[in-house]
Amino acid sequence: xxxxxxxxxxxxxxxxxxxxxxxxxxxxxxxxxxxxxxxxxxxxxxxxxxxxxxxxxxxxxxxxxxxxxxxxxxxxxxxxxxxxxxxxxxxxxxxxxxxxxxxxxxxxxxxxxxxxxxxxxxxxxxxxxxxxxxxxxxxxxxxxxxxxxxxxxxxxxxxxxxxxxxxxxxxxxxxxxxxxxxxxxxxxxxxxxxxxxxxxxxxxxxxxxxxxxxxxxxxxxxxxxxxxxxxxxxxxxxxxxxxxxxxxxxxxxxxxxxxxxxxxxxxxxxxxxxxxxxxxxxxxxxxxxxxxxxxxxxxxxxxxxxxxxxxxxxxxxxxxxxxxxxxxxxxxxxxxxxxxxxxxxxxxxxxxxxxxxxxxxxxxxxxxxxxxxxxxxxxxxxxxxxxxxxxxxxxxxxxxxxxxxxxxxxxxxxxxxxxxxxxxxxxxxxxxxxxxxxxxxxxxxxxxxxxxxxxxxxxxxxxxxxxxxxxxxxxxxxxxxxxxxxxxxxxxxxxxxxxxxxxxxxxxxxxxxxxxxxxxxxxxxxxxxxxxxxxxxxxxxxxxxxxxxxxxxxxxxxxxxxxxxxxxxxxxxxxxxxxxxxxxxxxxxxxxxxxxxxxxxxxxxxxxxxxxxxxxxxxxxxxxxxxxxxxxxxxxxxxxxxxxxxxxxxxxxxxxxxxxxxxxxxxxx
Numbered sequence: 001x002x003x004x005x006x007x008x009x010x011x012x013x014x015x016x017x018x019x020x021x022x023x024x025x026x027x028x029x030x031x032x033x034x035x036x037x038x039x040x041x042x043x044x045x046x047x048x049x050x051x052x053x054x055x056x057x058x059x060x061x062x063x064x065x066x067x068x069x070x071x072x073x074x075x076x077x078x079x080x081x082x083x084x085x086x087x088x089x090x091x092x093x094x095x096x097x098x099x100x101x102x103x104x105x106x107x108x109x110x111x112x113x114x115x116x117x118x119x120x121x122x123x124x125x126x127x128x129x130x131x132x133x134x135x136x137x138x139x140x141x142x143x144x145x146x147x148x149x150x151x152x153x154x155x156x157x158x159x160x161x162x163x164x165x166x167x168x169x170x171x172x173x174x175x176x177x178x179x180x181x182x183x184x185x186x187x188x189x190x191x192x193x194x195x196x197x198x199x200x201x202x203x204x205x206x207x208x209x210x211x212x213x214x215x216x217x218x219x220x221x222x223x224x225x226x227x228x229x230x231x232x233x234x235x236x237x238x239x240x241x242x243x244x245x246x247x248x249x250x251x252x253x254x255x256x257x258x259x260x261x262x263x264x265x266x267x268x269x270x271x272x273x274x275x276x277x278x279x280x281x282x283x284x285x286x287x288x289x290x291x292x293x294x295x296x297x298x299x300x301x302x303x304x305x306x307x308x309x310x311x312x313x314x315x316x317x318x319x320x321x322x323x324x325x326x327x328x329x330x331x332x333x334x335x336x337x338x339x340x341x342x343x344x345x346x347x348x349x350x351x352x353x354x355x356x357x358x359x360x361x362x363x364x365x366x367x368x369x370x371x372x373x374x375x376x377x378x379x380x381x382x383x384x385x386x387x388x389x390x391x392x393x394x395x396x397x398x399x400x401x402x403x404x405x406x407x408x409x410x411x412x413x414x415x416x417x418x419x420x421x422x423x424x425x426x427x428x429x430x431x432x433x434x435x436x437x438x439x440x441x442x443x444x445x446x447x448x449x450x451x452x453x454x455x456x457x458x459x460x461x462x463x464x465x466x467x468x469x470x471x472x473x474x475x476x477x478x479x480x481x482x483x484x485x486x487x488x489x490x491x492x493x494x495x496x497x498x499x500x501x502x503x504x505x506x507x508x509x510x511x512x513x514x515x516x517x518x519x520x521x522x523x524x525x526x527x528x529x530x531x532x533x534x535x536x537x538x539x540x541x542x543x544x545x546x547x548x549x550x551x552x553x554x555x556x557x558x559x560x561x562x563x564x565x566x567x568x569x570x571x572x573x574x575x576x577x578x579x580x581x582x583x584x585x586x587x588x589x590x591x592x593x594x595x596x597x598x599x600x601x602x603x604x605x606x607x608x609x610x611x612x613x614x615x616x617x618x619x620x621x622x623x624x625x626x627x628x629x630x631x632x633x634x635x636x637x638x639x640x641x642x643x644x645x646x647x648x649x650x651x652x653x654x655x656x657x658x659x660x661x662x663x664x665x666x667x668x669x
Contacts, residue, residue, distance in 0.1 A: 085338045087346065095170060097338070098320060098346060103195065104336040105320065107348040108328060115326045116349040118161040119246065121317060123354040125154040130255040131216065132232040132239055141354060145496050146313075147361040148262040148280055156206065156317050156352075157237070158252040166246045169346065170320040173206035175199070175258040175313070177280075177358075180287040181544075182308040193288055198268050198281075199261070199313070206256040206317075208241055215255065256315065260358065269549065271608065276553045282360040285310030290355055302493070304542045304624055313358045318351040359490060370485060377553040384551060388587045388613060395594035395603050408602050455480045456562035462529055474529065475519040481512060485556075511536075536631050540624040541576065548615035576621055584617040 085101055087094040098105070108116045126136040130153060146152070152175060160166050177199030183192035205215035230239035237253035246252070261280065269277035285305035290312060291297050300307065323345040338346045365373070398408055462474040489506040491497070517528050541559050543550075552558075559576050591613065594603055 083336050085336060086341060087338055088341050089169075090341075098170065099172075101336065101338055102348075104338055105346055105348050106323075106328075107351070108326065109348060109351045111328075113326055113328060113349075115162060115166060119166060119319070119350045120157065120159040120161060121319070121350050121352045122157045123154060123315060123317060123352055124157070125152070125354070127153070129153050129216075129257050130155045132230070132253075132255075133234060135234060141356045143496070144357070145492060146260055146356055146358050148260055150260050152256075152258040152260065152315060152356065154256055154315070156254045156256065158241075158246065158254065160246040160248050160250065163248055165248060166321075167325050168208075168244050168246065168319045168321045168349070171208040171241070171244075171318070173203045173254065173256050173315070173317050175201040175203075175260075175315050177311065177313045178287065179281075180285075180310045180312065182288055184308070198264055201258055201261070203256045203258065206254045208244065215257075254317075258315065271549060272551050274553050277549070279362075280358070280360060281311050283311060283313060283357045285312075287312050289353065293353075293355070304540050304622075306542065306544055306620070306622070309544055312355055314353050314355040316351065316353050319349050320346055321349045323347050364487075373553075374555055374557075377555045378557070381552050381558070384612060385583075387609060388591075391605060391609065392587065392590050392594065395591075395598060398598055398603055399594070402598075402602075454483050456483055458562060458564050460564060473520045475517055477529070478516040478518070480514045480516075481562075486511070534633065536628045538626040538628055540626065541621065542624075543576070543619055543621040545615060546618040546620070548611040548618075550615050550619065551612040552616070575623070580616055581619065581621070584613055588613045588617045 085097065085104065087097040111117065124136075125139050125141045127139050128137065129151075130136055136155070141152075156173065176197060179196040179198060181194045183194070185192050231237070232239055232253055235251065235253070237251040239253055239255075241252055263280060264278040266273070266278060284301070284303055285307075286294075286299055286301045287310045288297075290310070291299045301310075305311075322340070326347070326349055328347065340346070401408060457478065457480045459476055459478045462477055464472045464474050466472070486509055488509070491507060515531075519528075539560070543554070558580050560574055561579065563574060591605060591610065595605060
């Protein structure tokens with residue numbers, strides 16, 4: 001993977017403003033507040049009564065002074081109009097209202113509107129932090145792979161090619177991460193795409209706000225850096241936008257800098273507080289917008305994502321304005337419409353997105369940490385299953401009581417259920433992670449000894465079928481391997497790294513396997529079956545959650561237990577579907593029948609519990625079996641054999657263990 005140039009010193013201010021400072025300075029109004037005589041108690045009660053009757057779907061609170069305008073706007077838009085969200089610009093939260101409902105804004109960025117199409121907006125990436133007067137070193141972000149802690153530097157060109165000034169309400173630059181799911185009914189004319197934003201980072205210096213802030217450590221608030229004098233001598237571009245107006249013919253330039261975070265915010269997993277759910281996900285798949293930029297709506301990615309699912313990252317620059325300034329038609333093609341207090345609609349009149357590829361760089365936990373994490377995941381899952389079974393048992397008891405003619409005076413809560421809420425177990429998980437003992441302390445004899453990982457063991461009977469149909473039991477073949485977590489180094493695609501020899505050296509595994517055969521008859525010494533072929537595979541598991549978040553941290557034991565299992569419809573049952581998904585579907589069906597029969601008044605089920613069951617019952621999963629072609633077998637004597645050749649190992653003793661080591665390399669990406 002090609003490395004980005006490192007910076008010895010960070011020339012950009014890295015201290016974020018406080019929330020109060022952000023609200024009062026960047027989102028505040030340039031006009032001072034008007035203070036008048038305090039209203040009487042009667043007027044205050046009357047205003048409160050009016051405000052309580054006006055209900056909006058936004059986080060912004062509509063001011064009392066503009067209630068008449070709100071009523072007028074609502075009366076103008078008849079019942080045939082879509083649902084309304086009012087963003088009152090007299091409050092300090094109207095911008096948050098727009099950003100929270102950005103998907104409900106009509107987008108004219110690619111339209112033929114004479115005003116919007118004449119606003120040029122382009123993103124340019126540079127190796128270092130951009131400075132006015134210094135020639136930048138341009139880079140192509142599609143030729144790099146970024147990871148946590150890397151910087152994204154560049155600048156944005158903005159130019160109004162119209163003959164008249166173009167006003168705007170908001171201009172912001174952000175680095176975002178999106179999880180996108182495309183519906184099967186999606187078409188070019190009727191787009192049906194669901195987008196979940198899990199990362200949003202705003203560059204306050206690049207975005208427009210009422211106040212100018214110092215972006216570089218060398219900047220000061222003196223006359224040299226005053227807004228009218230901020231001009232880049234290299235291209236003559238203006239580094240400042242006076243007011244919320246794009247003047248005709250002027251080239252504007254906005255520098256941006258982002259640092260890719262190491263993790264997501266804890267709010268991305270508020271319901272369960274699971275650390276692995278806040279890890280920064282890697283880029284997977286291709287979104288519909290990426291395909292449009294490539295010019296090929298049928299473009300596919302060579303990874304293990306679902307065809308209709310993607311996780312993507314990119315830098316976004318966007319202008320938001322009012323429909324009356326662009327003379328757009330009043331066509332309502334969305335279910336929701338955002339307006340101001342006068343009924344004027346907010347629209348996106350220009351935006352530009354530049355995608356990048358982000359890979360996940362995982363930390364290497366110690367062996368004790370791995371054991372603690374696996375044990376914590378096991379406890380959380382068993383607790384969830386226990387709560388479900390307890391609730392089903394409670395429902396069956398209520399059924400029996402009602403069938404016997406009794407009554408259920410009060411909905412009982414088992415003591416164990418009250419003590420074992422999801423939040424309590426999340427706290428216990430954090431405690432367990434903090435109280436783990438490192439291997440260095442264990443080697444000194446301090447602290448408790450952790451149990452060693454167990455082995456995976458599979459036993460299978462060997463049966464010989466004769467020509468006439470007779471069946472004879474030959475013995476038992478046992479195969480075991482240590483329960484170990486193997487680490488595979490990431491290999492970049494060819495367009496990022498063409499050193500194939502380096503890839504083969506990075507991807508090398510040594511897996512010990514013990515084979516033991518016990519014959520059924522002690523007289524059959526030496527008659528051991530031949531092992532004719534061994535095929536190692538790498539199984540890649542991909543899972544997609546539905547409408548509810550997954551309530552557990554998945555481990556290897558949730559996917560494959562590597563135990564002897566039976567065939568059901570010619571399929572093995574040692575997989576995620578039979579271990580987790582089908583049992584959860586059965587639990588969901590039982591809970592549904594109990595609620596349907598008893599009613600919600602007599603049998604109350606917590607909403608969080610139902611969502612957890614439905615989440616695991618409704619996940620969509622797939623597996624890809626990759627055959628490792630370049631594999632070798634090394635026996636206990638050091639003999640090396642290729643697995644493509646036929647293997648014949650004879651054992652002369654009644655119980656003899658054969659120790660094998662598999663060297664696996666190559667494979668597919």
